[in-house]
Amino acid sequence: MQDTLRITEVFYSLQGETRTAGLPTVFVRLTGCPLRCQYCDSAYAFTGGTIRSLDSIMEQVAGFKPRYVCVTGGEPLAQPNALPLLQQLCDAGYEVSLETSGALDISGTDTRVSRVVDLKTPGSEESHRNRYENIEHLTRNDQVKFVICSREDYDWAVSKLIQYNLAERAGEVLFSPSHHQVSASDLADWIVADNLPVRFQLQLHKLLWNDEPGR
Numbered sequence: 253m254q255d256t257l258r259i260t261e262v263f264y265s266l267q268g269e270t271r272t273a274g275l276p277t278v279f280v281r282l283t284g285c286p287l288r289c290q291y292c293d294s295a296y297a298f299t300g301g302t303i304r305s306l307d308s309i310m311e312q313v314a315g316f317k318p319r320y321v322c323v324t325g326g327e328p329l330a331q332p333n334a335l336p337l338l339q340q341l342c343d344a345g346y347e348v349s350l351e352t353s354g355a356l357d358i359s360g361t362d363t364r365v366s367r368v369v370d371l372k373t374p375g376s377e378e379s380h381r382n383r384y385e386n387i388e389h390l391t392r393n394d395q396v397k398f399v400i401c402s403r404e405d406y407d408w409a410v411s412k413l414i415q416y417n418l419a420e421r422a423g424e425v426l427f428s429p430s431h432h433q434v435s436a437s438d439l440a441d442w443i444v445a446d447n448l449p450v451r452f453q454l455q456l457h458k459l460l461w462n463d464e465p466g467r
């Protein structure tokens with residue numbers, strides 16, 4: 253089918269993460285993911301969804317009159333039509349971000365998109381899926397995220413930060429606690445103790461609305 257995507261939900265909320273945290277944002281959640289991170293808070297997007305035309309998605313997004321649009325999932329890049337969706341969203345004048353697992357090639361995405369590339373830690377149980385070739389495509393418009401499940405994950409993330417010079421390559425490096433799996437205040441303390449050039453982030457939407465889908 254041409255120009256269609258399988259979509260779990262489109263909703264307007266406050267961005268809970270990344271460098272635009274706190275800003276009203278439309279979320280477009282694409283259905284399906286080839287990974288199975290043990291902590292995944294969006295497993296309801298693995299299956300189901302509705303096949304929709306690009307035009308109908310663009311129309312629904314426009315109805316919210318947003319400045320920011322976040323394409324997430326599931327794994328957006330697992331659907332080939334994610335690329336024209338991202339491009340059309342940029343053409344329409346929105347500030348667009350893409351949440352991606354980093355398991356698929358990011359190089360075909362519109363360069364206006366801020367790609368939030370999650371480097372999967374060992375604690376996710378999907379770190380063998382990391383596509384390290386993506387790192388050479390990162391620009392200062394992009395963000396790298398580590399979702400940290402333990403002190404071991406933290407040490408691993410620090411080693412990748414140094415090995416790939418991520419703080420120079422990307423505009424932001426984000427360290428986020430895996431929800432309820434590591435103490436957020438411990439993670440904050442480790443970052444300060446090590447004087448790391450990274451941004452600590454919490455999932456604001458979980459503080460505000462617990463774990464309700466569509467928020």
Ligand SMILES: C[S@@+](CC[C@H](N)C(=O)[O-])C[C@H]1O[C@@H](n2cnc3c(N)ncnc32)[C@H](O)[C@@H]1O
Pocket residue numbers: 285291292293294324325326327328351352353354370397399428429430431455
């Ligand atoms: C649900 S994923 C969808 C996009 C893509 N599949 C990915 O993993 O980046 C969006 C972001 O939520 C993060 N995430 C999922 N479950 C989480 C949890 N329990 N605690 C913290 N972050 C979580 C993921 O690591 C990812 O950075």
Ligand SMILES: Nc1nc2[nH]cc(C(=O)O)c2c(=O)[nH]1
Pocket residue numbers: 265266267268269279294322324325351457467
């Ligand atoms: N409010 C809110 N912010 C988010 N930022 C990234 C999300 C995601 O599920 O990818 C998300 C989400 O699900 N809700």
Ligand code: SF4
Pocket residue numbers: 285286287288289292293294295325326327353
């Ligand atoms: S890659 Fe993203 S959507 Fe897929 S299982 Fe991991 S966190 Fe969930």
Ligand SMILES: [Mg+2]
Pocket residue numbers: 293294
């Ligand atoms: Mg979420």
